[in-house]
Structures are given as C-alpha cells and as structure tokens.
Amino acid sequence: MIVAKDLVKEFKIYQHHRGAFGAIRNMFSTKHTIVRAVDQISFQIAAGELVGYLGPNGAGKSTTIKMLTGILVPTSGELTIGGIVPWRERVKHVRRMGVVFGQRTTLWWDLPVIETMELLRHIYKIPERQYRRNMDMFADLLGLSEFLNIPVRSLSLGQRMRADLAAAFLHDPEIVFLDEPTIGLDVLAKERIRQFIATINSEKKTTVILTTHDLGDVAKLCRRVMMIDRGKVLFDGALAELVSRFGGERRLIVDFAEEYDDLSIAGARIVAKEGRKVTYAFHSNGNGVAPLIENLSRNYKWADISLQDPDVETTIRHIYEQWEGDHSSEYC
Numbered sequence: 009m010i011v012a013k014d015l016v017k018e019f020k021i022y023q024h025h026r027g028a029f030g031a032i033r034n035m036f037s038t039k040h041t042i043v044r045a046v047d048q049i050s051f052q053i054a055a056g057e058l059v060g061y062l063g064p065n066g067a068g069k070s071t072t073i074k075m076l077t078g079i080l081v082p083t084s085g086e087l088t089i090g091g092i093v094p095w096r097e098r099v100k101h102v103r104r105m106g107v108v109f110g111q112r113t114t115l116w117w118d119l120p121v122i123e124t125m126e127l128l129r130h131i132y133k134i135p136e137r138q139y140r141r142n143m144d145m146f147a148d149l150l151g152l153s154e155f156l157n158i159p160v161r162s163l164s165l166g167q168r169m170r171a172d173l174a175a176a177f178l179h180d181p182e183i184v185f186l187d188e189p190t191i192g193l194d195v196l197a198k199e200r201i202r203q204f205i206a207t208i209n210s211e212k213k214t215t216v217i218l219t220t221h222d223l224g225d226v227a228k229l230c231r232r233v234m235m236i237d238r239g240k241v242l243f244d245g246a247l248a249e250l251v252s253r254f255g256g257e258r259r260l261i262v263d264f265a266e267e268y269d270d271l272s273i274a275g276a277r278i279v280a281k282e283g284r285k286v287t288y289a290f291h292s293n294g295n296g297v298a299p300l301i302e303n304l305s306r307n308y309k310w311a312d313i314s315l316q317d318p319d320v321e322t323t324i325r326h327i328y329e330q331w332e333g334d335h336s337s338e339y340c
C-alpha cells in the first residue's frame with residue numbers, strides 16, 4: 009500500500025555566470041530560483057493496482073517516481089510504501105521494488121545480459137528455483153533468450169528495454185515503477201511489453217505504477233489513471249470516468265426501419281447519414297442515452313441502435329491539447 013500525503017519536491021537552480029571568472033563566481037554564488045516540480049500531491053495506491061501516471065512534459069512525473077523509489081528526498085510531505093519510508097530504509101525498500109527508466113538503462117553497460125541477471129541473482133539472493141522459473145518466463149514473454157549473450161551496450165533499443173524489464177522483475181518485487189517503458193519502440197515491441205506488464209500484474213499481483221506518453225499503453229493497461237500538470241494532481245480515478253467526464257461527445261447510430269423526411273431529435277445533432285443509417289452526436293450530461301432513445305422510439309420506427317463511446321486516446325489527447333492551450337496563453 010502506497011500512501012502519499014502533501015508531497016512536495018522543490019529544486020534549487022543556481023544562476024550560472026559565464027566568462028573567465030564565471031566558474032569561480034559560480035562556486036560562491038548563492039543566487040538561485042526555486043522550481044516546484046511536485047506541488048502537494050496526495051494519493052493512495054492499493055496492492056495489486058496498475059496505475060497510469062500521466063501528464064505533459066515537465067509535469068513532475070519522473071520526480072514523483074524518484075521519490076517513490078527513494079532516489080530523491082521530498083522537500084516536505086509524507087510517503088510510506090508498505091509502512092516504510094523509501095529514502096530512510098533504502099535497502100529494505102529496494103528488495104521489494106523494481107524500477108525501469110525507459111530513457112536510460114539501469115543495467116551494467118559492458119556485461120552480457122546473462123551475467124547481469126546472474127549478478128542480480130546474487131545481489132537479491134534469489135533462490136535457484138525462483139531464478140530459473142522467472143528466466144523461463146522472460147524467455148517466453150520477452151524473448152530474452154535471443155540476446156542473452158550480447159553485452160548491454162550492443163543491444164537494440166527494444167532488446168535493451170526488454171532486458172531492463174526482466175532485471176526489474178527478476179526478484180519478484182511487490183511494486184514496480186515503470187517510467188516510459190515503451191518510449192521509442194515500434195508497434196510490435198510495444199505490444200509485447202504491454203502484454204508482459206499485463207500478465208505479470210494479473211498473475212503475480214505486482215503493483216505497477218506506469219508513466220507514459222503513449223496513449224495506447226494507457227488504453228491497454230490502466231484501469232486507474234492519475235493525471236498531473238505542473239506538479240498538481242488534476243484527476244485521479246477510473247479511466248472509464250475520465251473518458252465519460254472529459255470525453256466530449258458520444259455517438260448514437262440508428263438504423264431506421266422506414267424512410268423519414270425529418271430525422272432531427274432534440275439534444276443530438278446528425279453527423280452522418282447513409283441510406284437509413286444515421287449517426288447522431290450528443291453530450292450525455294449525466295442523463296445517459298435513455299432520453300434520446302425514448303424520443304426516437306416515440307417518433308420513429310427503428311431496426312437497430314448502437315452506441316459508441318469516445319475512445320481513451322482521443323479523450324486524453326483532447327485534455328493535453330487543452331492544457332497546452334492554457335500554458336501557451338500564460339507564456340505569451
């Protein structure tokens with residue numbers, strides 16, 4: 009169980025002086041500005057959840073992940089993971105967690121993948137049977153055996169990411185933090201990694217916190233999403249709720265049983281018409297689709313009706329675009 013309360017992380021940025029004496033002046037300079045990367049964030053995550061942590065560039069996602077992993081100490085606020093404060097009991101915490109930073113590897117650059125895994129086996133004191141079982145699973149789900157003998161520095165990006173994932177999950181951690189695990193990968197490689205994350209989460213009940221800019225990752229994996237912007241949580245809830253709250257218009261597709269001259273109905277507008285098949289767009293505004301269908305049934309004979317909800321990708325893109333708009337007006 010993760011409990012975060014009013015977490016704040018500020019960075020001091022010192023002014024840099026240029027020129028011949030700049031370096032010397034830098035050493036004594038105390039002039040700085042403060043960036044508040046994470047601004048009073050509170051949340052709870054239960055064991056076994058798979059949560060998407062989303063937000064635009066610079067929102068504070070990686071900073072939060074670094075506090076959760078114990079790499080960074082918050083400026084203020086409280087954080088416990090399974091009763092432990094990550095940065096105070098790092099050794100204990102590291103045993104229970106795994107982490108992947110998609111932007112850079114956490115593996116030893118010059119070692120072949122298999123030696124990296126052997127080294128981790130010793131570091132974490134993983135029993136032989138558990139090690140074998142997990143390596144078999146990684147061979148199966150991540151195709152790890154294809155490149156076990158290649159040094160990490162020679163791996164392709166997709167292979168390196170798979171090796172990083174295997175390393176993060178090798179010791180059966182209770183919690184795994186994945187910071188952009190599909191960045192830069194092709195469609196098939198992404199799909200494979202998503203499948204892996206979904207399988208481990210459902211079979212081993214591993215808690216997963218995932219940050220990503222790939223909306224396909226979110227649609228495929230996350231039941232719950234937390235959205236942050238400029239260090240603040242703007243939404244925390246079910247993905248389905250996010251879509252219904254911010255998703256814009258829903259579509260109702262009606263196949264009429266007869267020809268009609270006027271097919272307009274109150275509360276919806278016609279966006280497509282093909283023979284007797286008509287597509288309406290509408291905002292449900294909490295009333296759902298029932299009033300529209302009642303209205304239709306009172307006035308027309310129809311053969312078939314189907315409903316299309318806005319999809320996750322469109323909705324999240326829409327939210328990001330709105331934020332982008334808000335930011336740019338401020339920077340002008």
Ligand SMILES: Nc1ncnc2c1ncn2[C@@H]1O[C@H](COP(=O)(O)OP(=O)(O)OP(=O)(O)O)[C@@H](O)[C@H]1O
Nearest residue numbers: 019021043045063064065066067068069070071072
């Ligand atoms: N070590 C640091 N020193 C100074 N500022 C930092 C440091 N790390 C992060 N920041 C600043 O904190 C803010 C949040 O950065 P963070 O890396 O957490 O964003 P992010 O949500 O992960 O963004 P992205 O989607 O681009 O990865 C940014 O303004 C960033 O410049």
Ligand SMILES: [Mg+2]
Nearest residue numbers: 069070071187
């Ligand atoms: Mg980041």
